[in-house]
Amino acid sequence: MDRRAFLTRSAALGCSLAASPLVTPMSFAAAPGEGRLVVILLRGGMDGLATVMPHGDPGFAALRPAPDFETDLDLGGGYALAGALGGLAPLWQAGQLGVVHAVSTPYRDKRSHFDGQDLLEAGGGDPRRGLPRDGWLNRLVQSLPGATAQTAYAVGHDPLAILGGAAEVQRWAPESDLALSPQAIRLAGRVMQDDPAMAAALQAALRLADGDGDAVAVPGGEAAMMDAMMQDMTAARGGGHHARLAGFAADRLREEARIASFSLNGWDTHANQARGLNRALGVLAETITALRDGLGGPVWRHTAVVAVTEFGRTVRLNGSGGTDHGTGGAMLLAGGAIRGGRVVTDWPGLAEADLYDRRDLRPTRDLRAHLGWLIRGLYGIDRATIERVVFPGLEMGRDPGLLL
Amino acid sequence: MRFDPILAETRFGCGLSPLVAPPADGAALLAGLEAPDVMAARFPIERFATFLSRMRTRRDWQKILRDNRGSAMGEAARKEIRLLNKAARQDNLQWLAAHVLRRVYSPTPFRERLEGFWADHFTATGKAGLIRRATSPYIEEAIRPNLSGRFEDLLIAAVTHPLMVHYLDQQRSAGPGSARAQRRPGVFGLNENLAREILELHTLGVDGPYTQADVRQLAELMSGLTLHFNVGRQFRKDMAEPGAETVLGVSYGGGTPHLRDIEAVLRDLARHPATARHVARKLATHFVSDRPEPSLVAALEQAYRDSGGELRAVYAALLAHPAAWDRARPNVKQPFHFIASACRALVVPPEALLGQSERALRLRLADPLRLMGHVWQKPDGPDGLAEADSAWITPQGMAARLQWAVAMPRILLPDLPDPRDFVTTALGPDVPEAVRFAARAAESRADGIGMVLISPAFQRM
Structure with missing residues (x-):
C-alpha cells in the first residue's frame, strides 16, 4: 500500500475532527482570537506597476505597454490587474482581493535587495544604523494575549527573519520528513543534549515530522527505515513547492496557529520581464488559491493574506526589457476578512515631477501603516503597542479600512 | 590557543x-x-x-x-x-x-x-x-x-566572466549614449545590476562609502562588457557609454572605450580600505565564528592592506591568529561541507558517486542538500549562502542531516566501518562521552555511523 496516500487520508480525518467544535473547545478559547494572518514575502522586488497597472494615469502609456483586456482584468478606477493573476478574479469579484498601491517601507536610495528585505522583516530601523534584531511578526506574537509556541509558523527553508526573536515560533519545511528506528530517535537526542541550539532544532523536527501525518519511528529494522525514507524523498521531489507551503500553512492555521509566513522568489525582473513576472504572478495566484482552498470557508472568513515586497521597481523599462530596483510598489491583500474589490491608494502620479528620484514610483504611504491597521483589526492590539513595539517609530495615521 | x-x-x-x-x-x-x-x-x-x-x-x-x-x-x-x-x-x-x-x-x-x-x-x-x-x-x-593570488585578479576574473555577466544582466547593458542604444532606443539601454552588486557584495560591502550616483557611473563605465558564444568575454565599443565616468571621486575612461578602463576601476575598488574590511570580516565569519573577535578581523584587514590584497598574506594572518584556534567551535558546517566531510571520514569510493545515474546522484547528494537548505548551484540571490549558523540549525535542516547521516552512508559504502572505531576516525581522540555511548549502543551500524555524523562534535567546526 502507498504509505503516503494512506497517511494523507488519515491526516485529513484528524484535521476534520480537530476543527469540530465538539473537540477540545478549551484549546481554542485560549488561542488569541479567530483572526488569521498570512504574510507572504515576495523576494526580489515585485514590479507594482506591471502587477496592478495604473492605465488611467495619463503618464502610464509612455512608460509601459497598455493593459490587454483580453487577458488583463479591469479593476475599474483606471487600474488593471495583470492577466497572470487572472486566477484571482473570482476573489476580486467576491470582494476578497484588494490592492494597496504606491506604498513602500521606509527604505530608500541604496536599493539593495538584502537591506530592503532586512528592513521589511525587521519592521523598521535604518540599515545604516542597525536594524531591530528581531522580526516584526515575532514582536507581534510577543504582544498577542494568549499566544503560545504554536501560534506562529515560519514555513519553508527560508530563514524568515520576520519571525525571528524572543517569542517561540515553529519552523518547518513541509518537504522535510524523517523515518528512523526508535532507538536512533533516542540516541540522537542524547548526542545533541549538550548543544542547546541543535537539541532544540532536533526536538522541533521530531515533533513536526511526527505530526505531519506519518510517524517518525519506523519499527522493523533498517530495511523498513530505508523504504520509508525513499518514499519521503520521492514525495519531496514532486513540483508545486508553493502549493505545499500554502497547504502546510493552511493545515496549521485551521488548528492552533494564527500567524504564518513564507516567501516566494522570482521577482527580480531585470530582463525580459514579461516572462519572468508572469511566472511569478502565476505562482502567487496559485498560492493564494491554495490557501483559500486549504483553509475552507469558516476559517477563510477570519483570514487576511498579505503579500509584500522589499521595494518596487523603476517606472521605465530598462534596456533589456526589464526594470531595475526602485522604491514605491504595490501590496496585495486577500481573504474573507478583507474589504476587497478596491485599489487603496493616495496615487502620486507618473509625471516626471511626481516620481521619486525621477525614476521610481513615489511611495505616498508607509506599507507598515497598512500592516499595523490590519493587525489592529485582526487581533485588537492597541495602537500604542503597534507604533512602539511591533513597528517602532511608525505613525499609523488614518485607518485605511482594509478589513470588513 | x-x-x-x-x-x-x-x-x-x-x-x-x-x-x-x-x-x-x-x-x-x-x-x-x-x-x-x-x-x-x-x-x-x-x-x-x-x-x-x-x-x-x-x-x-x-x-x-x-x-x-x-x-x-x-x-x-x-x-x-x-x-x-x-x-x-x-x-x-x-x-x-x-x-x-x-x-x-x-x-x-x-x-x-x-x-x-x-x-x-x-x-x-x-x-x-x-x-x-x-x-x-x-x-x-x-x-x-x-x-591565493591578489584579490583584484580574482575579482576581475569573476565579475567580468561571461557567466557573471549573464547572471547579473550585464550582457545587454548599453550606455544610453552608446551607438547601439542610440540606434535602437528602448531595446538597448543601461542595466545597473552587476555594477550595484560589485559595490555592495563583491568589494566595498553594503555599508561602504558609495551612493546611487556611484552605482550609475560604474554601470556606465562597465557598459560594453558583454559575452559572445564564440569568444566568451567580449567588449563591444558600440555598447559602451562614451566619455569619462567618476566612481568614488576618481575619473575613468574618456578615450576610446576599452576593457582596460573596467579593469582599472576594479583594481581600485579591490584596493579600497572598505574592501579590505569587508573581505576580512567575511573570511573570519566563514572560517571561525559568526561573531569573530575584533582583533582577528583587524589582523586580516591589516594584512590585506599591507599586502595590497595578497590573499596568501591574508590567509597567513588568519592561521597565525590565536582566535583562529579557539577550541569553542562556534560555527556549524554548511550542508555541502557536512556531506563532503562525512564522505571524507568514510572514504567513500569514487565509483559510489562518479558515473552514477542522474537519479542516484540526486538521491545521494542534490536532494539532501536541498532539504538541508542549500539548493545546489541555484542560489536565491547573488549574496549566496547564509553565513549565520541559525540559518542552518533549523528543524528541517536538522531533520535532513539526521536522515542523510543514518541512511546514506550505507548506500555509499559497501562495508560500513564499526561505529566504535569510526568515532575516532571522524572526531579524533577527543570524543564526547555521549557520542561514544551512542556509537556503542546503536542497534545497527547505519544508526551508529549516523549518530557520530550528527553529533555536534562532527557538525561544528
Missing part, C-alpha cells in the same frame, strides 16, 4: 580522513595552496571555454530548427537539442560528484574550502537554458586558479 592539527583539518580543511594525515603546522596548510592541483587532475571538471562549445552547438541546432519547423530536419534538430540539454544536466551532476570527491581525497583540503568560500562570494549561475549547468565550469575557470 594555538595551532592544533585536528582543529586545522576540521576548521580549515574538509574534516578528518583516515587516508590523509592532518597538517603539521600553519605553514604546511599554506604550502598546500602552492602544491600541484592533483584533485583537479583526478576528478576533472569541464572548463567554461569547453562548455561554450555546447552552447554554440545548441545555437546552431536552434537555427536549423527555426528554419525547418515541421519537417524531418526540424524534428532531428529538436531531438539534438533535447540530447544536448540532457547531457549538460547529467554532466552537471557528475561535477557535483567531482566536487565532493575532491574533498574526500584532497591532500590539500584548504584549497577546496577556499574554492567554496570564493565561489559563494562571487555567486553566479545561469538563468535559463543550457547555461544553467555552467556554474562548475565557471568556478573551475575563474575562481579555482585565483584562490
Whole structure:
C-alpha cells in the first residue's frame, strides 16, 4: 500500500475532527482570537506597476505597454490587474482581493535587495544604523494575549527573519520528513543534549515530522527505515513547492496557529520581464488559491493574506526589457476578512515631477501603516503597542479600512 | 590557543580522513595552496571555454530548427537539442560528484574550502537554458586558479566572466549614449545590476562609502562588457557609454572605450580600505565564528592592506591568529561541507558517486542538500549562502542531516566501518562521552555511523 496516500487520508480525518467544535473547545478559547494572518514575502522586488497597472494615469502609456483586456482584468478606477493573476478574479469579484498601491517601507536610495528585505522583516530601523534584531511578526506574537509556541509558523527553508526573536515560533519545511528506528530517535537526542541550539532544532523536527501525518519511528529494522525514507524523498521531489507551503500553512492555521509566513522568489525582473513576472504572478495566484482552498470557508472568513515586497521597481523599462530596483510598489491583500474589490491608494502620479528620484514610483504611504491597521483589526492590539513595539517609530495615521 | 592539527583539518580543511594525515603546522596548510592541483587532475571538471562549445552547438541546432519547423530536419534538430540539454544536466551532476570527491581525497583540503568560500562570494549561475549547468565550469575557470593570488585578479576574473555577466544582466547593458542604444532606443539601454552588486557584495560591502550616483557611473563605465558564444568575454565599443565616468571621486575612461578602463576601476575598488574590511570580516565569519573577535578581523584587514590584497598574506594572518584556534567551535558546517566531510571520514569510493545515474546522484547528494537548505548551484540571490549558523540549525535542516547521516552512508559504502572505531576516525581522540555511548549502543551500524555524523562534535567546526 502507498504509505503516503494512506497517511494523507488519515491526516485529513484528524484535521476534520480537530476543527469540530465538539473537540477540545478549551484549546481554542485560549488561542488569541479567530483572526488569521498570512504574510507572504515576495523576494526580489515585485514590479507594482506591471502587477496592478495604473492605465488611467495619463503618464502610464509612455512608460509601459497598455493593459490587454483580453487577458488583463479591469479593476475599474483606471487600474488593471495583470492577466497572470487572472486566477484571482473570482476573489476580486467576491470582494476578497484588494490592492494597496504606491506604498513602500521606509527604505530608500541604496536599493539593495538584502537591506530592503532586512528592513521589511525587521519592521523598521535604518540599515545604516542597525536594524531591530528581531522580526516584526515575532514582536507581534510577543504582544498577542494568549499566544503560545504554536501560534506562529515560519514555513519553508527560508530563514524568515520576520519571525525571528524572543517569542517561540515553529519552523518547518513541509518537504522535510524523517523515518528512523526508535532507538536512533533516542540516541540522537542524547548526542545533541549538550548543544542547546541543535537539541532544540532536533526536538522541533521530531515533533513536526511526527505530526505531519506519518510517524517518525519506523519499527522493523533498517530495511523498513530505508523504504520509508525513499518514499519521503520521492514525495519531496514532486513540483508545486508553493502549493505545499500554502497547504502546510493552511493545515496549521485551521488548528492552533494564527500567524504564518513564507516567501516566494522570482521577482527580480531585470530582463525580459514579461516572462519572468508572469511566472511569478502565476505562482502567487496559485498560492493564494491554495490557501483559500486549504483553509475552507469558516476559517477563510477570519483570514487576511498579505503579500509584500522589499521595494518596487523603476517606472521605465530598462534596456533589456526589464526594470531595475526602485522604491514605491504595490501590496496585495486577500481573504474573507478583507474589504476587497478596491485599489487603496493616495496615487502620486507618473509625471516626471511626481516620481521619486525621477525614476521610481513615489511611495505616498508607509506599507507598515497598512500592516499595523490590519493587525489592529485582526487581533485588537492597541495602537500604542503597534507604533512602539511591533513597528517602532511608525505613525499609523488614518485607518485605511482594509478589513470588513 | 594555538595551532592544533585536528582543529586545522576540521576548521580549515574538509574534516578528518583516515587516508590523509592532518597538517603539521600553519605553514604546511599554506604550502598546500602552492602544491600541484592533483584533485583537479583526478576528478576533472569541464572548463567554461569547453562548455561554450555546447552552447554554440545548441545555437546552431536552434537555427536549423527555426528554419525547418515541421519537417524531418526540424524534428532531428529538436531531438539534438533535447540530447544536448540532457547531457549538460547529467554532466552537471557528475561535477557535483567531482566536487565532493575532491574533498574526500584532497591532500590539500584548504584549497577546496577556499574554492567554496570564493565561489559563494562571487555567486553566479545561469538563468535559463543550457547555461544553467555552467556554474562548475565557471568556478573551475575563474575562481579555482585565483584562490591565493591578489584579490583584484580574482575579482576581475569573476565579475567580468561571461557567466557573471549573464547572471547579473550585464550582457545587454548599453550606455544610453552608446551607438547601439542610440540606434535602437528602448531595446538597448543601461542595466545597473552587476555594477550595484560589485559595490555592495563583491568589494566595498553594503555599508561602504558609495551612493546611487556611484552605482550609475560604474554601470556606465562597465557598459560594453558583454559575452559572445564564440569568444566568451567580449567588449563591444558600440555598447559602451562614451566619455569619462567618476566612481568614488576618481575619473575613468574618456578615450576610446576599452576593457582596460573596467579593469582599472576594479583594481581600485579591490584596493579600497572598505574592501579590505569587508573581505576580512567575511573570511573570519566563514572560517571561525559568526561573531569573530575584533582583533582577528583587524589582523586580516591589516594584512590585506599591507599586502595590497595578497590573499596568501591574508590567509597567513588568519592561521597565525590565536582566535583562529579557539577550541569553542562556534560555527556549524554548511550542508555541502557536512556531506563532503562525512564522505571524507568514510572514504567513500569514487565509483559510489562518479558515473552514477542522474537519479542516484540526486538521491545521494542534490536532494539532501536541498532539504538541508542549500539548493545546489541555484542560489536565491547573488549574496549566496547564509553565513549565520541559525540559518542552518533549523528543524528541517536538522531533520535532513539526521536522515542523510543514518541512511546514506550505507548506500555509499559497501562495508560500513564499526561505529566504535569510526568515532575516532571522524572526531579524533577527543570524543564526547555521549557520542561514544551512542556509537556503542546503536542497534545497527547505519544508526551508529549516523549518530557520530550528527553529533555536534562532527557538525561544528
